[in-house]
Amino acid sequence: MQTTIEKRPATVRRGAAGLAVAATLATTVVGAAVAPAVAADAPPTPSYDFSDCPEIPAGVDAPRWKCEVLTATGSLTLGSRSIPELAPMTITHAEGPLPDGSKGQVWGALRGAPTRVPGGLLGNAAGDHSRLLSLSLQPEYGGRSDFYSAGTSLGLFTMRFRALSPLLPHGCVIGGDAPIELRLERAGASQWVSKNPSIIKFDAYDDVFTAPAADGCGPLGGLVNDRFGLPAKAGNTITLSAYYTFKTYDQLSPR
Template identity: 60%
Template structure:
């Protein structure tokens, strides 16, 4: 069930699916593809939090809940991912990405989701605009990639969208890969989710997509053609997004009220 929003503060309920046995079975096969909110299995006996990293525990982006739902059964879920991206001719390790959303049962018993927010920071593209050492040394020739929420997120199926804003003093602010039609990802798990801690809940997982198409950069002014040749865009194959992430959650009755 997807959530579509024109802004990360605007909330929309995910679409509702009929609760059939076949549908539930299909959903069970997809659960955990994106984040393991889904990881309903308990952590192994003896698991504790003494030796694990702190979870991404900032719950300030938890969205408001839909009317009529039970806060005890809804979870605010936060995951932080260390992402690696190959798109066209560019391969970078992106700055950490943090996403927040809520999910739980709707009043009619079907699953619901509400988008919260996404945060990341620009990542320098090696070689800058020119693809040469000069692009790493001169500010005017540098280039950075800023991932932004692309108005689609579905934790149940692993589908989400991103835009990649291209930053350089010579480029307009609107210059982006996926400016008009965001890049769509269908994430798949690289392996089973791993409970690192039960209290606080902390789950580790890995996911990837190697099937997405990368569109050309748009709205980049006179440098649009040069930029696309430099980045090798559009690229219909050979692209990869993969990441290792940690995930935590709280039910809404456990969230701070102030």
């Protein structure tokens, strides 16, 4: 039986390490990328920060456990609203064999800066030019991930998006009670960007996920949901261009 071990969801903080997503996204990226082509004239690769690597279970073999860091940028459509350029996101988690031979996973963190929603709360020029009427989405970990039992996808990963505006309470969240479940599929072949350190680039997407209504938004909750056309069972898409790297736990600096 597969065993999955996860920490409590990490609070998403502003800023991302490197270029920029549930997750997604794991060793499956490397496993599915057997002898990928080496990228020609590859763009500058992101610098990686392993400070979010989680503690691994007691009694496991540290050299066989990897801390994996994925950075991604991309685009997002929720309901009727498209955001053509997401702010960078970074996802960190660990995986490796447990003492009984089953597969273990430990969640680390998701970090991502807010992304401005074009048109703001009103969907017009006033929302683009008035701070009071501005609207941004900040990604957060939804509390569930599985990078082993994901079928043909790169991984299962859940997310929330916090709606940020001077006129909205902090608790205004899309996917608060029912996080968005992403199962990212590969788009094209992976490419080795670097062998030392190991960095692989790949593109991924999900265009079949469901987007729930926002809740916790106070009197403007209806406006937020109308703005995005939520809830939406279809028409939601996310596309990501991602870079992936890892270190085994015997290579990480002591804390």
